[in-house]
Amino acid sequence: MKAVLSKHVGPPDSLVLEEVASPKPGKGQIVLTMKSAAVNFPDVLIIEDKYQFKPERPFSPGGEVAGVVKDVGEGVTNLKVGDRILASAGWGCFAEEVLLEANRAIPIPDEMDFPTASAFLMTYGTSHHALKDRAYIQPGETLLVLGAAGGVGLAAVELGKVMGARVIAAASSEEKLQVCRDHGADETILYPGGPDLDKEQMKALSEEIKKLTGGKGADVVYDPIGGDFSEAALRATNWEGRFLVVGFASGPIPKIPLNLALLKGCQIVGVFWGAFVARNPKGNEENIKELMALFASGKIKPHVSKTYKLTETAQALKDMAARKVKGKIVIVP
Numbered sequence: 001m002k003a004v005l006s007k008h009v010g011p012p013d014s015l016v017l018e019e020v021a022s023p024k025p026g027k028g029q030i031v032l033t034m035k036s037a038a039v040n041f042p043d044v045l046i047i048e049d050k051y052q053f054k055p056e057r058p059f060s061p062g063g064e065v066a067g068v069v070k071d072v073g074e075g076v077t078n079l080k081v082g083d084r085i086l087a088s089a090g091w092g093c094f095a096e097e098v099l100l101e102a103n104r105a106i107p108i109p110d111e112m113d114f115p116t117a118s119a120f121l122m123t124y125g126t127s128h129h130a131l132k133d134r135a136y137i138q139p140g141e142t143l144l145v146l147g148a149a150g151g152v153g154l155a156a157v158e159l160g161k162v163m164g165a166r167v168i169a170a171a172s173s174e175e176k177l178q179v180c181r182d183h184g185a186d187e188t189i190l191y192p193g194g195p196d197l198d199k200e201q202m203k204a205l206s207e208e209i210k211k212l213t214g215g216k217g218a219d220v221v222y223d224p225i226g227g228d229f230s231e232a233a234l235r236a237t238n239w240e241g242r243f244l245v246v247g248f249a250s251g252p253i254p255k256i257p258l259n260l261a262l263l264k265g266c267q268i269v270g271v272f273w274g275a276f277v278a279r280n281p282k283g284n285e286e287n288i289k290e291l292m293a294l295f296a297s298g299k300i301k302p303h304v305s306k307t308y309k310l311t312e313t314a315q316a317l318k319d320m321a322a323r324k325v326k327g328k329i330v331i332v333p
Helices: 041-046 114-118 121-134 151-162 174-182 199-212 228-234 259-264 273-279 281-296 310-321
Strands: 002-005 016-019 029-039 064-072 084-088 097-101 142-145 166-171 187-190 218-223 237-245 267-270 304-309 328-332
Touching (some): 016 310, 084 114, 121 151, 121 218, 121 237, 142 151, 151 174, 151 218, 166 174, 166 199, 304 310
Parallel strands (some): 142 166, 142 218
Antiparallel strands (some): 029 064, 029 097
16 A cells, blocks of 8 residues: 655655554554545654654545445454444545544544544644633634634534634634635634734734634634734733634744733643643544544534545645645545
């Protein structure tokens, strides 16, 4: 079978497509025939050793997959050959066949196609956990989503609306903001610059947020971007607001003046969905049931803006790194 491999630390062009042996399932494992694998920002980081996990090389990137069970290992009783499943795997999914722990597999509803399935779990799982379990967002509160046209950002826009919030979406182009409006954003903000903001641009962003919130600031800030945007948004957070640290897609990890948290009586809250899944599997299982019900009711659906062939994986990662992606992109074999 063919697999995209990272053999040494480097950018997307360092990846190679090679023929490798098909995996064999061990105890508690399955082998999946990949039908679609989603591209996420951690896939860009992991091949450059900038992610919190550093797999032994060679490895295939790709942390999110959907496909058909090809083989099952000893002790696997809840799955059989031919089952349609999706899974979050960390890495290993940019390949024609994927070895998975069986307990990571989630059945795909009949009404969900493979590209949608592969693009579903990581973004909605992260954003649902962030808004429900970390921010405890309430109906009527104002939610500001930075990087709102990206995968997790657009999921946060949709889920914020489902949870009864007034959603303000911030993004880097009018085209991206239109996607946000199409997915339920009540208000939008075009960044005054980026990815680096000077003091005047940071002030302008803060003032625009305050203007759209009647001078109060956002009750909840969802920040997968980091960099200069973080401080600007924190300065426009409401009293007793919650600032969600989701990621650092802009590159730099911001150094936040902690006196802002004191002055606003606000919380700066970390969001690490992967750790939540490992530490609270029952809670995650309940969250996934809620998300599947929302999908079945038509209230949420991944925006898959483009598909790439396995041979085009490097280009897909370059587009992700260059912030050209709206919603989700996926790899198909």
